[in-house]
Amino acid sequence: MEDIVNSRVVDVAVVGAGLAGLSAAREARRRGLSVTVLEARDRVGGKTLAALLPDGSVIEVGGQYIGPGQTMMYRLAEEFGLETYRAHPHTGDALAESGGQVFRIPAEAVGVTSFSEEEQRDLEQVVAKFENLVALVDPGKPWDAINADELDRTTLDEWVNANTTTSAAHGFLCMAIATNYSCDAWDISLLHSLIMLASEGGSVMEMIKYDDGPQQDRILGGSQLVAERMAAELGDDVVLNAPVRRIEQDAEGVVVYCDDVTVSAGHVVVAVPPALASRIRYTPDLSVGRELFTQRVANGHMTKLAVVYPRPFWRDDGLSGLYMSETSGFTAFDNTPTGTDLGVVGVFLPGRDAADYGYLSTEQRRATILGHLTTALGAAAAEPIDFIELDWAAQTWSRGGHNIVAGPGTWTKFGRHIRQPEGRIHWAGSESSTEWLGYMEGALRSGIRALAEITSDHPSTNL
Structure with missing residues (x-):
């Protein structure tokens, strides 16, 4: 891969070397089209990113599960x-904090009978209602759903409040759904939350499962390796350190302008989140609907942490490493990769938790996290050997977590523009996928779909 060129003429230009952009470029190559991928960063992979543990093992600080x-x-x-x-091969009891007390939940009861009988009945009935609504939503055309306007004017938090009688059931469903959007339940419309679940099969409990669920496996060496191997295959057709500033199009084609690169092409696939795509200057202007859509869908706020210990000491006590705090919303889990003697506790901080955490100093952030872990796992948790954190909203070429946040009214007013081409400009990205929305899989599929639009046929790859 090379950093600087002057000008190129290709069939397809691609903006962004994350999984979506690389998938689009790879499909272009497979179809016999010439391609150039322009990436603003000095690396490929987008929101997949590897970090090194003290022993040289790899830990993911971005997307990791398949x-x-x-x-x-x-x-x-x-x-x-x-x-x-297997991402979670070590079974054990979980821990949960409520009212200042930490309770131990037997492994066989986690996610099944963790609640009282009343709470469990409440959870079961609200999940059933939610999944009945999911069945009404086509993730490719959610604005056509029965009662779409009503579903889209109500926040997830409002709907769950109106359909639960216990705080435990309310908290569980809101956490399970909204965390996947890197936001809080009051940030998104009910329709937005239904779209995500519809794109992955429609079951709340299946969504949160480890074995036989979306969090079942990891890739040895980190998921960024997939992007790196795709980019290596593309070679010099991937140009790094090339943020796109302007895209011009006419009836003949497009011209994509970077600081040191100009690419003329028949079509361009913009494979970056809508909020970043909106920073590009387009000539002629994009449609009003597309502009208003991008103004309404920021990426969610997500901070991911890895707290590293000499060994996974919690397993000695028969603990799985899973800890959930009802009071603070704090959630931790065993994120130790295979092949290391170290122990890694992973922490996701979405939405309000990520924002509050960001106001703290480095020392305060560390003390906050270690305070939670010490409360849950004991004194040994106060002595990590490494502390890795990444606020995805602070990353210049990400500016947020792994999914978009669509508040009330967004989908029914402007959602049609999420995939709709603007002339010779096509859109890709996990948020635009109709399958596995928000996942690495969704990003790959969106790239295939964008190339199918360009060649005016259907994806030939058997997904």
Whole structure:
């Protein structure tokens, strides 16, 4: 891959070397089209990113999980000779904090009978209602759903409040759904939350499962390897350090302008989140609907942490490493990769938690996290050997987590523009996928779909 060129003429230009952009470029190559990928960063992979642990092992600080049904990720891993392994092979009891007290939840009860009988009945009935609504939504055309306007004017938090009688059921469903959007339940419309679940099968409990669920497996060496292998295959057709500033189009084609690169092409695939795509200057202007859509869909706020210990000491006590705090919304889990003697506790901080955490100093952030872990796991948790954190909203070429946040009215007013081409400009990205929305799999599929639009046929790859 090269950093600086002057000008190129190709069939297809691609903006962004994340999984969506690289998938689009790879499909262009497969179809016999010439392609150039322009990436603003000095690396490929987008929101997949590897970090090194003290012993040289790899930990993911971005997207990491794959599971049954995510066929493209598994196929690419096999094609590139990458191994997958079970993400959570170590069973054990979970811990939950409520009212200042920490309770131990037997492994066989986690996610099944963790609540009282009243809470469990409340959870079961609200999940059933939610899934009945999911069945009404086509993730490719959610604005056509029965009662779409009503579903879109109500926030997820408002709907769950109106359909639960216990705080436990309310908190569980809001956390399970909204965390996947890197936001809080009051940030998104009910319709937005239904779209995500519809794109991955429609079951709340299946969505949160480890074994036989979307969090089942990881890629040995980190998921960024998939993007790196795709980029290596594309070679000099991937140009790094090339943020796109302007795109001009006419009846003959497009011209894509970077600081040191100009690419003329028949079509361009913009494979960056809508909020970043809106920073590009377009000539002529994009449609009003597209402009208003991008103004309404920022990326969610997500901070991901890895707290590293000499060994996974919690397993000695029969603990799985899973800890959930009802008071603070704090959630931790065993994120130790295979092949290391170290122990890694992973922490996701979405939405308001990420924002509050960001106001703290480095020392305060560390003390906050270690305070939670010490309360849950004991004194040994106060002595990590490494502390890795990444606020995705602070990353210049990400500016947010792994999914978009669509508040009330967004989908029914402007949602049609999420995939609709603007002349010779096509859109890709996990948020635009109709399958596995928000996942690495969704990003790959969106790239295939964008190329199918350009060649005016249907995806030939058997997904």
